[in-house]
Amino acid sequence: MRKNIVAGNWKMNNDLSQTESLLNDLKKETNTGNAEVIVAPTFVNLYPAFENLKGTDIIVAAQNMHQNTNGAYTGEISASMLRSVGVTTVILGHSERRAYFHESDELLAQKVNTALENDMRVIFCFGEELADRKGGTHEKVVESQLSNALFHLDSDQWKNIVLAYEPVWAIGTGETASPEQAQDMHAFIREVVKNKYNASTAEDVTILYGGSVKPTNAQEIFSKPDVDGGLIGGASLKATDFFQIVNAF
Ligand code: PGA
Numbered sequence: 001m002r003k004n005i006v007a008g009n010w011k012m013n014n015d016l017s018q019t020e021s022l023l024n025d026l027k028k029e030t031n032t033g034n035a036e037v038i039v040a041p042t043f044v045n046l047y048p049a050f051e052n053l054k055g056t057d058i059i060v061a062a063q064n065m066h067q068n069t070n071g072a073y074t075g076e077i078s079a080s081m082l083r084s085v086g087v088t089t090v091i092l093g094h095s096e097r098r099a100y101f102h103e104s105d106e107l108l109a110q111k112v113n114t115a116l117e118n119d120m121r122v123i124f125c126f127g128e129e130l131a132d133r134k135g136g137t138h139e140k141v142v143e144s145q146l147s148n149a150l151f152h153l154d155s156d157q158w159k160n161i162v163l164a165y166e167p168v169w170a171i172g173t174g175e176t177a178s179p180e181q182a183q184d185m186h187a188f189i190r191e192v193v194k195n196k197y198n199a200s201t202a203e204d205v206t207i208l209y210g211g212s213v214k215p216t217n218a219q220e221i222f223s224k225p226d227v228d229g230g231l232i233g234g235a236s237l238k239a240t241d242f243f244q245i246v247n248a249f
Contacts, residue, residue: 005035008038008242009094010042011063011233016044019041027056028239040060040091042063046082064077079117079118083118090120093108095166109150124150127167129141130168159204164209165207182221183227186209187225210232215248
């Protein structure tokens, strides 16, 4: 059975004291218990976040990770380093990583492998750009992103994969996919996974929607049968907004 997840991607926001204060605010909120809650602070604040949230149900995730296990890669962070500070979930393939840091499907396939080899859970992001949507190629684009980065895995490995469909045109723009557009794409993704693997792999994988999810639209989006939660950027930076989204299920 797949679970509902609401994950906050803080991106390059919040220094240490802002991180502590947002986490303290988050701990005052009530989770009605229908969704797992994840927060992804920046690398330097992962360990303080892990320590701060000990004894709560809120899970700490990283926003990225290097594909190699160790070595001369100045400035990079490995899977085992993340694990050593209590982090076992990592976001990979975010559209900002793809656009600004030139992360390709092939590179992401390597990162996914490394994460899974280190017993980490991957929140794998993908989604089409506006031109793809306008040109009607959005399904093709999404299918190839999935197949290039994930379809070498065996079905058992999918237990540690969470998908996050994030149309690039909806990220940080205030423009959201309609609940119907999200549902259509999520159903399509499940069909693609089913055709590649089997019905139970497709049914069991959690598929999050991301792109301008807010307290005002979360409930309608999450009410769709194939939408199992959200990856939240801007609205995850305020505890009350984030928990309104968490409790939208
Ligand atoms: P947004 O970001 O909610 O600010 O649109 C979503 C994301 O980038 O994951």
